[in-house]
Amino acid sequence: MSIVGRGIVQELNKLIDKRVEVRLVDGKTYVGTLLGYDQSSLHIILGDAESSDGRKVHRVIITGPRISEILVVEKPLFDxxxxxxxxxxxxxxxxxxxxxxxxxxxxxxxxxxxxxxxxxxxxxxxxxxxxxxxxxxxxxxxxxx
CATH class of the missing domain: 3.30.310.60 (Like-Sm ribonucleoprotein, C-terminal domain)
Incomplete structure (x- = not known):
């Protein structure tokens, strides 16, 4: 795994159980709790998520190629x-x-x-x-x- 790949994995690990906003390549967004991700494909699972059109869902699985960016909604207290x-x-x-x-x-x-x-x-x-x-x-x- 490359140095950049390790850095991404480390950052994603820090975001587990945190509120994030996920922007997709088509412009749609989801805000929810990052529950997990697949390291190789970057598929992610959000819990208690809300989409940009106001739809609330218990779980949403987003495939890696659809993700444009992941934004941290809450700043972690623990460093x-x-x-x-x-x-x-x-x-x-x-x-x-x-x-x-x-x-x-x-x-x-x-x-x-x-x-x-x-x-x-x-x-x-x-x-x-x-x-x-x-x-x-x-x-x-x-x-x-």
């Missing part, structure tokens, strides 16, 4: 790289212990705790501290948005 730096600063962690996984916009701490926009996965006192900092980070981002 993995930014959260990594924030976490290192707040907990005084060694930088090597906190890793960003850009493909899924996630952060891992000591390979045991994973943080995504959905929350914190892990157990123990460190996971609880990370969760508290995650909540603080998200609250700060919401205030500044």
């Amino acid at each position: 993995a790289e930014e959260f990594r730096n924030y976490l290192i600063e707040r907990l005084n962690l060694p930088p090597g212990s906190v890793r960003v996984i850009p493909e899924i916009n996630a952060v891992t701490i000591y390979e045991r705790i994973k943080v995504t926009e959905s929350g914190v996965e892990g157990a123990g006192s460190l996971a609880q501290k990370v969760f508290d900092i995650y909540q603080e980070y998200i609250a700060r981002k919401k205030r500044s948005a």
Whole structure:
């Protein structure tokens, strides 16, 4: 896979479960939640979508060749790289212990705790501290948005 292809896949992965606007080559648009996509064909699935003619549908599958562009309707609050730096600063962690996984916009701490926009996965006192900092980070981002 080319570098450009990997970049597109990374960006699409960040958009899963986000509201997007999909413009088709014929000018029609759909706004909905990106539920998934096929990496090779770029077919996408939108949930709770509304078309430009006002029709609301539970699911719509759009074939890749029909897509002109995909626009992000909502700005994601969670930025993995930014959260990594924030976490290192707040907990005084060694930088090597906190890793960003850009493909899924996630952060891992000591390979045991994973943080995504959905929350914190892990157990123990460190996971609880990370969760508290995650909540603080998200609250700060919401205030500044």
